[in-house]
Amino acid sequence: MIVRTTAEITGTDRDVADPKGNWVSKRIVLGGDRVGFSFHETTINAGSVNEFHYANHVEAVWLVEGEGTLLDRETGETYPLAPGTMYLLNGHERHTVTADTQMRMLCVFNPPVVGTEVHDENGVYPLVTVPDQTGRHTPEA
Numbered sequence: 001m002i003v004r005t006t007a008e009i010t011g012t013d014r015d016v017a018d019p020k021g022n023w024v025s026k027r028i029v030l031g032g033d034r035v036g037f038s039f040h041e042t043t044i045n046a047g048s049v050n051e052f053h054y055a056n057h058v059e060a061v062w063l064v065e066g067e068g069t070l071l072d073r074e075t076g077e078t079y080p081l082a083p084g085t086m087y088l089l090n091g092h093e094r095h096t097v098t099a100d101t102q103m104r105m106l107c108v109f110n111p112p113v114v115g116t117e118v119h120d121e122n123g124v125y126p127l128v129t130v131p132d133q134t135g136r137h138t139p140e141a
């Protein structure tokens, strides 16, 4: 069993800031924990407009605080974001999160984020695999 606290990871390499300064991701479970997913608490700044795309990962996002709007850039559909709303990027959708207020969300990535990934030159997280307990590398996205 692993028990870990936000205080333990704050200010460490698990506490990752967006180079543009729009969000912070506290990554309490990472690929190196070898459980097949990573688990993050992401805080997005009020007033920010964030274009995201995870070509190599599925992400589930569960909003716990804050208000905003989600735009699916593949379809043009928009969705209100409020506490209790979950969105699952099960098709690697390009999407935009507009934060009307500060937003705090819980995020799961599969395959797991392994470290300090932020969006690369293609705007996505590179696929970095780590062996799980059986030594098997996380599957291709």
Ligand SMILES: CC(=O)NCC[C@H](N)C(=O)O
Pocket: 023, 025, 040, 041, 042, 052, 059, 061, 097, 105, 107, 113
């Ligand atoms: C909501 C969202 O995708 N924010 C970007 C950061 C990402 N969730 C992460 O935790 O790395």
